[in-house]
Amino acid sequence: MMTEETETAVEAALEPHEPSAGEVEARNRVREEATGMTHHQAAAALERLLEVTGDVAEAEASDRAALAEWHRITHLLAGHSGPYTPDADPYAQGQLTARQRRHR
Numbered sequence: 001m002m003t004e005e006t007e008t009a010v011e012a013a014l015e016p017h018e019p020s021a022g023e024v025e026a027r028n029r030v031r032e033e034a035t036g037m038t039h040h041q042a043a044a045a046l047e048r049l050l051e052v053t054g055d056v057a058e059a060e061a062s063d064r065a066a067l068a069e070w071h072r073i074t075h076l077l078a079g080h081s082g083p084y085t086p087d088a089d090p091y092a093q094g095q096l097t098a099r100q101r102r103h104r
Contacts, residue, residue, distance in 0.1 A: 002050065002071070005056060005065065006050065006056045006067075008057075009056040009057055009059075009067070009068075010056075010064070010067060010068045010071045011066035012064070013061075013064040013065050014065065014068045015090055016093075019065065020061055020062070022061060022062035023061055023062055023063075023065035025062065026062040026063070026065040026066040026069070027065055027066070027069045027095075029066065030066050030069040030070055030073065031069065031073070031084075031086045031089070031092060032086075033045070034070070034073050034084045035083075035084055035085055035086065036083045036084065036085075037073075037077070037083055037084050038077065038082075038083055038084075039074065039077035039078050039080070042070065042073050042074045042077050042084060043074045045070055046067070046071060046074050047071040048068055049066065049067055050067070053067060070089065073089075076089065076091075088094070093095055
């Protein structure tokens with residue numbers, strides 16, 4: 001279960017900003033790992049990460065990004081009966097499109 005402090009850190013990590021390379025890598029790693037997972041599996045992965053992360057406010061930006069991404073995917077899957085796929089994730093697709101436009 002997430003504490004109020006953890007919720008605040010997750011919300012901050014999800015705020016629009018130019019992510020570091022470590023944050024992008026962490027989000028991509030989470031999306032790859034989450035591919036094919038159901039809501040319950042993603043929720044279990046989020047709980048495992050919460051256990052090992054400890055004090056989220058003191059965690060590295062990449063760890064906070066991974067935590068935020070698991071949180072976001074878990075919520076996305078709560079209203080979706082199928083498994084996770086980045087191709088059907090509007091948030092992930094929006095990020096990819098924005099990055100591609102920036103790098104043109």
